[in-house]
Amino acid sequence: MGVGIGVVVIGRNEGVRLERCLASLVGAAQLVVYVDSGSTDASVRMARELGVEVVELDMAMPFTAARARNEGFARLQQLQPAIAYVQFVDGDCEVVPGWLIKAQAFLDQHADVAVVCGRRRERFPHRSIYNLLCDLEWDTPVGEAKACGGDALMRAGAFAAVAGFRPELIAGEEPELCVRLRAAGWKVWRLAEEMTLHDAAMTRFGQWWQRTLRAGHAFAEGAFLYGAAPERHWLRESRRAWLWGLGIPLVILLAGSILGWLALLLLLIYPLQIVRLAVRGARSPRENWLQALFLVLGKFPEMLGQVKFLWRRLGAGKSTLIEYK
Structure with missing residues (x-):
């Protein structure tokens, strides 16, 4: 021993x-x-x-x-x-x-x-x-x-x-x-x-963006490796990034071709989500609002991180570090 x-x-x-x-x-x-x-x-x-x-x-x-x-x-x-x-x-x-x-x-x-x-x-x-x-x-x-x-x-x-x-x-x-x-x-x-x-x-905001993009890459790779039951590793996080970072924006663009400028009202789903997360927070008001804002905003770099992973999986890109400092 x-x-x-x-x-x-x-x-x-x-x-x-x-x-x-x-x-x-x-x-x-x-x-x-x-x-x-x-x-x-x-x-x-x-x-x-x-x-x-x-x-x-x-x-x-x-x-x-x-x-x-x-x-x-x-x-x-x-x-x-x-x-x-x-x-x-x-x-x-x-x-x-x-x-x-x-x-x-x-x-x-x-x-x-x-x-x-x-x-x-x-x-x-x-x-x-x-x-x-x-x-x-x-x-x-x-x-x-x-x-x-x-x-x-x-x-x-x-x-x-x-x-x-x-x-x-x-x-x-x-x-x-x-x-x-x-x-x-x-x-x-x-x-x-x-x-x-x-x-x-x-x-700097750019550092936060890079770090969050790296998290999205990790979510995608984790879901690829162990997303199946029973582990479902990072499957939920990966799906949320796709939904909020790409799915909803695409729906809004599609709705815009039908409803015109009225489709922009659908963008309210993002501030409403921030409010929902903030009021559920258990910390100080400032911390709750900051965390809620960046959790929602972070879905965009997370989505891009997943795109980077898929691009690499297809053999179109090299596996390189994603560094923020």
Whole structure:
């Protein structure tokens, strides 16, 4: 039986964010591996100066975060074959003191759980509405869950048994992994404990748009892989993006050819949907309205992300990362 915790951090040009991330981990785990994906800043040198094991990816091969995490895990197993748990962390996150101890204790006490995660928060939620939207997005229910995000503590044996992340996925690799783990009989659990501080550094609408487009791509690919019953993975999210981002606009255009300008009244369905979502919100009025507005607006980039996935599936486009910073 393995013992101890190893950590895999991935990043590229994260600067001070990476420094905070690694500083929060050095001394808190048996081994920390940093996987760098072609940084042009001082990330690699700084990681080595902190005593962290560094893996520099061959950027001649297609890059994905999934591939980076897998290579980090492979190095971890090579150096510490007996490691029982692996914490995956994105390089723009700082691990909260005490999280690793609490997460390990939970897995030690729950032999049927393969993945445990906690509360990820935005470091600067009030610097932009886009950072705030991320913070609201991270606030998910505690208890048994279907999936985790990029930060999570996993059983090394369970992770290896399902062959890790699917390396070709450019987004949504963590939920896809969790689908396979749950199919193998494992559980995924979210604790109310503070886990990480994330620095989205989103200050522009274009960044939010790209990030949401990436989510749409993930929805489409997830539904393609596991949309059938009983999993129905991201099928609902995918259909909603098609409906609100393309279906309704097409209906309005068709109605316009028959009703003329009166068809524009159908556009009221969008503000009405915003109102419906806002009044159902359980947060502050400002947060409810902001989240409702961007949930509805987000259906358009989500739809475009699905188009991008289908275009690639047809062989008309290459699989490339969708980055927002």
